[in-house]
Amino acid sequence: MLLNALNVKKEYGIQTVLDIEKLEIRDGDRIGLIGRNGAGKSTLLGVLSGRIACDEGVVKRYCPIAEILQTGETEDEPEARLLSQLKLRDSAVKSGGEKTRRAIGAAFSSQAPLLFADEPTTNLDMEGVELLEKMMKGYRGAILMISHDRTLLDRVCNQIWELDKGNIRVFDGNYSDWAAQKERERGFQEFEYQQYQKEKKRLERTTDALQRKSQTMTKPPKRMGSSEWMLYKGVAAVQQGHVQSNKTAVMSRLEHLEKKERPDELPQVSMKLPDAGKIRAKNAAAIRHLTVSYGERIVLDNVSLEIEAGRRTFITGNNGAGKSTLIKALIDRAPETFITSEARVAYFSQDLDTLDPKKTVLENVSEDAAYPQHICRAVLSNLYMTKDDMFKPVSVLSGGEKVKTALAKVLVSGCNFMILDEPTNHMDVYTMEGLEHLLESYDGTLLAISHDRTFISHTGDVVCRLEHGDIQKSAEQ
Structure with a gap:
């Protein structure tokens, strides 16, 4: 036994975030902690590690715990052998990806029997995620990690903890096993x-x-005289008593009928995106001999790429390879780029600059929508935004909720050429699957940047890798 927790409660104001009867972590456990955005996953990790005090209950720790925090902050340094493996530089200014890699290196260097990791793939490129996966597979201790990377959860975990409404349900197996079990439960x-x-x-x-x-029995049947009715009335009263008795029995059955709620884990509305209209041209867009430099550093070196109409093209590559620069050149209609006149382009940017913070979620999504408001609501619902969420001003939303709102704007724009720059950042696994279902029904052209291997596998047709200033079509799915 490495850790156990009993009757743990944590409240923030009037909201109960955690109300957990019992948890155990044993040697060899590889646990993936999943839950909706705001469910309290990071709070649970903090309570179990001792960084956050619980209001009630007891947490007993029987070994040292190493942590990878979502912020990437760490006071410890990785072992020398991991510095080169993680491609870390000695630099005063560190990017988000470098901070995360350093925190990973420091945690693994400690060789603690128990490792906690809070969204360890944050700011990592695909190479970094694959390296993290390899390190976790070879780790000798137990692991408890929060992650929305379904491939990582599949390949590393042997147990899934689902946090919902303050409670934890424990599932044996990896993410796919959990998803299959949940699907069976939903069906039942x-x-x-x-x-x-x-x-x-x-x-x-x-x-x-x-x-x-019963009511008809209080009146004489047609064609029955008053004298006959007087004779029949007693018989009718007896029959009426039987009917009332049957009615009472049926009402009792109705009253005691065990109420079954509709499963609330599925989006409230199952839908497909309306027909966007296909581009007839062979290519929706093209880039010809594009070169971009920042000072002496060449980011893109004579890059050419054709975006075939009707296909779903994904661009991958390491951090700093120039993926967003490539997309921005296309959006800004740089001279080396071309977008067909048939295209109606909608662009999702990581800076979320399309949102008006003073307006509500629904107002933001509806104002330029090509579809009626009920379609806007349905799209938001499929991205797991509740009715209450839809009437919140954008200024009070979490990062994940802002991403959902900006994505919904794109999805209801009526575009036939959708360009998405890292759309799954800050998303929980439920919302990612909701987005995948919506994109499955999209009949336009898609160009996207992503590091999420499952999202690419489920959504993409063509995968291109940008490396050393050049781009190569690495796979066609």
């Missing part, structure tokens, strides 16, 4: 809900029918 819950609704309506109809029958 949906079946139970439909059966409940069917039985409820049947009992309500039966009650109404018995009520009407």
